[in-house]
Each structure stands twice: as structure tokens, then as C-alpha cells.
Amino acid sequence: MVSRKTFWATAAGLAGAVAVARRARTDEPAPDPVNRWLTVTVNRAPGDVQADKLPAPLQEYGERIETRIVPAPGDRGTELAVRFREAPSAAEQSVTARITGNDPRQDLRVALREAKSLLETGEVMRPDEPTAHPTTPGGKLVGLLSRRAGGEGVL
Amino acid sequence: MKALIWEGVNKLAVEQVPDPVLRNDQDIVVRVIAGTTCGSDLHLIGGYIPFMQSGDVIGHEFLGEVVETGAGVRRHAVGDRVVVCSFVGCGRCWYCANDLWSLCDNTNTNPGIGQALFGYDTGGIFGYSHAMGGLRGSHAEYVRVPFADYGAFPVPEGIDDTSALFVSDSVPTGWMGADLAGVKPGDVVAVWGCGAVGQMAARAAILKGAERVISIDRFPERLAMTERYVGSEVIDYTATDVGAELRERTGGRGPDVCIEAVGMEAHSDSPVHVYDQVKQQLRLQTDRPTAVRQAIHACRKGGTVFVLGVFAGAVDKFPLGAVVNKGLTVRGAQMHGQRYIPMLLDRMAAGELSTSHLATHTVSLDEAPRAYDMFKQKTDGCVRAVIRPDA
Numbered sequence: 332m333v334s335r336k337t338f339w340a341t342a343a344g345l346a347g348a349v350a351v352a353r354r355a356r357t358d359e360p361a362p363d364p365v366n367r368w369l370t371v372t373v374n375r376a377p378g379d380v381q382a383d384k385l386p387a388p389l390q391e392y393g394e395r396i397e398t399r400i401v402p403a404p405g406d407r408g409t410e411l412a413v414r415f416r417e418a419p420s421a422a423e424q425s426v427t428a429r430i431t432g433n434d435p436r437q438d439l440r441v442a443l444r445e446a447k448s449l450l451e452t453g454e455v456m457r458p459d460e461p462t463a464h465p466t467t468p469g470g471k472l473v474g475l476l477s478r479r480a481g482g483e484g485v486l
Numbered sequence: 487m488k489a490l491i492w493e494g495v496n497k498l499a500v501e502q503v504p505d506p507v508l509r510n511d512q513d514i515v516v517r518v519i520a521g522t523t524c525g526s527d528l529h530l531i532g533g534y535i536p537f538m539q540s541g542d543v544i545g546h547e548f549l550g551e552v553v554e555t556g557a558g559v560r561r562h563a564v565g566d567r568v569v570v571c572s573f574v575g576c577g578r579c580w581y582c583a584n585d586l587w588s589l590c591d592n593t594n595t596n597p598g599i600g601q602a603l604f605g606y607d608t609g610g611i612f613g614y615s616h617a618m619g620g621l622r623g624s625h626a627e628y629v630r631v632p633f634a635d636y637g638a639f640p641v642p643e644g645i646d647d648t649s650a651l652f653v654s655d656s657v658p659t660g661w662m663g664a665d666l667a668g669v670k671p672g673d674v675v676a677v678w679g680c681g682a683v684g685q686m687a688a689r690a691a692i693l694k695g696a697e698r699v700i701s702i703d704r705f706p707e708r709l710a711m712t713e714r715y716v717g718s719e720v721i722d723y724t725a726t727d728v729g730a731e732l733r734e735r736t737g738g739r740g741p742d743v744c745i746e747a748v749g750m751e752a753h754s755d756s757p758v759h760v761y762d763q764v765k766q767q768l769r770l771q772t773d774r775p776t777a778v779r780q781a782i783h784a785c786r787k788g789g790t791v792f793v794l795g796v797f798a799g800a801v802d803k804f805p806l807g808a809v810v811n812k813g814l815t816v817r818g819a820q821m822h823g824q825r826y827i828p829m830l831l832d833r834m835a836a837g838e839l840s841t842s843h844l845a846t847h848t849v850s851l852d853e854a855p856r857a858y859d860m861f862k863q864k865t866d867g868c869v870r871a872v873i874r875p876d877a
């Protein structure tokens with residue numbers, strides 16, 4: 332068992348690290364009401380990225396998403412963007428939905444990231460089988476953060 | 487198998503964990519022959535990078551023998567002796583294709599943490615917290631190496647295990663500092679830190695033709711080692727005013743290039759150090775940038791400062807005024823090892839680079855917690871402890 336003190340020290344550590352990073356940013360944007368495109372740049376020629384031949388993680392969305400593919404500037408490859416045809420509801424986009432992992436865009440982001448990796452490398456790197464035994468609350472917090480970390484992001 | 491695990495802040499232990507397995511076609515599994523303690527591990531062990539879970543295996547600088555290859559592996563066969571780059575690069579994203587391997591887009595399986603901290607996620611690295619992908623570390627009997635065709639390199643026969651080991655991380659890190667800082671013939675280069683990374687940065691600067699290289703630390707044995715094996719001049723920063731000493735040795739100009747190889751736990755005797763420690767403990771800043779501040783101040787007008795030391799978050803009292811008004815170029819990076827490792831192995835085979843002096847201690851996995859303690863406290867003249875699972 333781990334003391335509450337250790338828990339709070341770890342929690343403060345995690346929150347602190349993120350908070351310091353946040354404070355370093357100038358302005359925190361308000362939640363975005365528009366149905367914004369989620370975008371990645373794939374290091375492949377535009378001809379190699381085709382809407383009807385997208386990797387499985389995106390194919391699975393079928394008609395629920397729309398796709399936009401444009402050449403990236405310079406030598407940067409191809410910009411691949413997706414979004415739901417029907418924008419998620421306000422509730423689905425809420426902070427609570429995001430924290431609990433229920434904002435559907437989180438899964439779509441994961442699929443987009445995986446599609447990029449498949450197009451570039453032919454595989455999606457899987458994490459190692461964990462050796463951690465996070466019995467401590469602090470460790471569990473990192474675990475929670477890591478699980479969310481697969482889905483959250485700047486896309 | 488046995489592995490060295492992080493149990494909590496300043497608590498390491500050797501435990502049994504399940505053997506690693508191939509998880510992707512482009513993976514190999516390596517039997518670890520030797521690994522080493524790195525200054526970066528100290529930041530994890532001390533809790534300065536708070537994204538560890540109890541039970542995580544640490545270690546990222548290593549050499550081993552290939553024991554299993556995935557179906558998609560082309561360049562390796564069972565039995566090969568390989569040195570493995572500490573950062574994992576996929577080899578085909580835009581960053582890898584442009585030789586910026588530690589920025590790989592496809593090797594961090596927990597990208598959200600890096601995105602929250604830095605704006606974008608970095609590549610993955612072995613045994614370096616869940617912010618950097620959560621991969622298992624190499625202080626174990628076996629380790630899985632993803633994208634092995636790009637990150638594992640055969641070691642030429644003439645190079646012994648201990649020498650080749652450091653080509654995994656500290657040698658390419660040091661080389662990158664001198665290279666990306668643009669060191670060229672005629673330059674005067676100052677290097678903060680005489681650990682393995684600083685020593686290798688100084689050696690790289692010499693091989694790139696620098697006219698004078700001056701290394702700064704406080705441990706007499708490290709200073710002596712740097713003078714003797716690297717061929718650099720040295721300054722003991724506790725015995726003199728570093729800025730004044732550098733001005734005197736550079737005709738009043740200041741060094742053209744300043745390389746910082748100290749990191750977020752920098753030491754100092756000045757009152758500002760107490761301020762830094764308090765702020766770090768209150769989480770008002772995550773890192774102590776003592777040597778970075780000094781390097782920026784000492785650098786000549788229009789010069790370059792390269793930060794090799796690891797920093798995780800935000801720092802206080804960053805001398806932005808000096809950066810702007812002196813027209814400095816300030817740059818940093820985690821190591822893009824794949825860019826340099828083959829060239830470094832060649833130089834080693836040609837006798838231009840020696841590393842074996844860094845291995846001041848050799849221990850078994852069971853003794854690794856004690857070795858880390860010695861490395862952290864810098865006792866018994868420890869510069870690097872080599873951990874051999876078969877010892």
C-alpha cells in the first residue's frame with residue numbers, strides 16, 4: 332500500500348508538469364464549435380494515398396467520414412484529413428466526454444494516426460507487454476494518462 | 487527473465503518479468519550483452535520526469551545478440567552482434583527520412599502525453615517513461631527492438647563489446663551536439679559537463695577540427711579523464727570564475743560554440759541554485775538550467791549554444807535577452823543516433839574514437855541498483871557503470 336502522501340505527491344507532480352507546460356503557452360483556445368478536419372501528413376507521394384484505398388482503420392468508418400487528400404507543400408508528402416459527416420453533438424464534444432474517452436473524434440484520431448503509420452511503414456507499432464504493476468494510486472494515474480494518451484492529441 | 491525495474495522515486499530493484507516477444511513483423515528480440523547507466527536515467531530515477539509506473543524496466547544504451555527476427559526484418563539474422571540506437575525510428579516518416587530520428591512520427595505509442603507537454607509527440611525511446619512511449623528498457627536479459635532494420639547496427643569484429651556499447655547513445659549524442667551546432671575548423675568550443683555525453687561532444691568537436699576545446703566540470707577524476715582521453719582543456723568551475731576564465735582563454739571573444747551536456751539537475755554553489763531547487767520542488771519549474779544560463783552568457787556574440795542535456799518542461803530565469811541581443815543561435819535535440827552510428831563505428835574501427843575509458847565499473851544485473859547509486863552520487867570515480875546480465 333502506498334500512503335496518501337505519495338499519491339498526492341505523484342498527482343501533483345503529473346499535474347504540475349502539465350500545468351507548467353500549459354502556463355508556457357500563451358492563450359488557451361476555447362472549445363471549437365466547428366466540425367474541424369483532423370489532419371496528418373503522410374510521407375508518401377499524393378498518388379500513393381487514395382480515398383478508396385485507405386488503410387483498414389479508416390476504411391472501417393465507411394460512409395460515416397469524409398476524406399480530403401491534398402499534396403503537402405515542398406517535399407513533405409501528402410496531407411490526409413478526415414472528419415465525421417455529421418458533427419458530434421455538443422455533449423459528445425464536452426470535456427466530460429473527452430476525459431472519459433467518449434468523444435468519437437478521439438477514436439477517429441487514433442485511426443488516422445494508425446493509417447499514417449500503415450501507409451508509411453506497413454505496420455502500427457504495438458506497445459510492449461507491460462511489466463508495470465501499478466498498485467499505487469500514482470502509478471494508476473500514469474496508466475490512465477497513458478491510455479488516454481493514445482487518443483488525445485493535436486491532430 | 488531478470489530485469490532492473492523502477493519501483494518509485496529513488497527506488498530500483500531487480501525482479502523477474504515475462505520475457506519480451508515479437509509484437510510486430512519488423513521487430514527483433516535481442517539478448518542483452520551489455521548496457522550502461524546514462525545521465526538521462528538519473529532524471530527518471532529521481533522523479534523529475536513523472537511519467538513512470540512502478541515495475542517499468544529502465545535502460546536505453548545497449549548492445550546485444552539477435553535471438554529472434556520478425557517476418558518483415560531484412561537486415562538482421564539470428565546470431566548477429568548489434569548495437570541498438572536508444573531512440574526508435576521507423577525509417578520512413580518525414581522526420582526519419584530527413585535524419586531527425588528522435589522526432590519519428592510512428593514510434594511513440596502514448597503520443598498524447600508529449601503532445602500535452604511539448605505541442606507534438608517525440609519518437610519512442612527504450613525504458614524512458616510513458617511520455618516517451620513506455621517501451622521496456624534494456625537493463626534486462628532480453629529486449630524487443632521495433633523497426634530493427636533501422637535502429638540496430640552490426641558491430642564490426644574488431645570492436646569489443648564495451649567500446650561499441652557507447653555507440654548506442656552517448657557517442658552519437660555528443661557527436662550530434664558538435665555537428666548540429668556547426669563546429670568547424672578554427673572554432674573555440676566550450677563543453678559543460680564531463681560525463682560520457684560531454685566527453686564525446688568534446689571529442690567530436692576536436693575531430694571536426696575545432697582549434698581549442700575547453701571542458702567544464704567539478705569532479706577532478708572526470709576532468710583528468712577528459713584531458714587524457716579526449717584531449718580537451720579543462721576548467722574546474724568550483725575553483726574559478728568560468729566566464730572570466732573563458733574570456734581569458736579566447737582573446738576576450740568567448741567560445742564560438744557552447745555545448746551543454748549537464749541537464750535538468752545541474753549543480754551550482756550560487757544562491758540562485760537554492761532558488762532553482764525550491765522552485766523545482768514546488769513544481770513551479772520542472773528543470774534547473776544552471777549550465778544553460780552560463781553557456782548563453784559566456785557564448786561569443788553571434789555564436790551557437792547547443793543543449794544536449796535533457797530538460798522536460800519549463801525553466802525559470804532563462805536569459806532571453808542575451809539570446810536576442812547577442813544574436814545567438816540556440817538549439818537542442820534528443821539524439822538522432824541512426825544518422826551517425828555507422829560513421830561512428832567506422833571511426834572507432836579506424837582508432838579515431840575511443841570509449842572504453844568511460845566504463846569505470848562493470849557489474850551484474852543484481853548489482854545494478856548499487857551501480858546506479860554510485861553513478862548518481864559520482865562516488866568511487868564512477869563515470870559509467872556497464873551492466874552485463876551474464877556477469
Ligand SMILES: NC(=O)c1ccc[n+]([C@@H]2O[C@H](COP(=O)([O-])OP(=O)(O)OC[C@H]3O[C@@H](n4cnc5c(N)ncnc54)[C@H](O)[C@@H]3O)[C@@H](O)[C@H]2O)c1
Nearest residue numbers: 525526659679681682683748749752753794795796820821
Ligand atoms: N540529447 C540526448 O539525446 C541525450 C542523450 C543522452 C544523455 N543526455 C543528457 O546529457 C546529460 C549528461 O549525461 P551524462 O550521461 O554525461 O551524465 P553524467 O551525470 O555522467 O554527467 C553530467 C556531468 O555534468 C556535471 N555538471 C553538473 N552541474 C554542472 C555545471 N553547473 N557546470 C558544468 N558541469 C556540471 C556533473 O558533474 C557531471 O559530471 C544528461 O542530462 C542526459 O540526460 C541527452
Ligand SMILES: [Zn+2]
Nearest residue numbers: 524526547655
Ligand atoms: Zn542516454
Ligand SMILES: [Zn+2]
Nearest residue numbers: 576579582590
Ligand atoms: Zn519515423
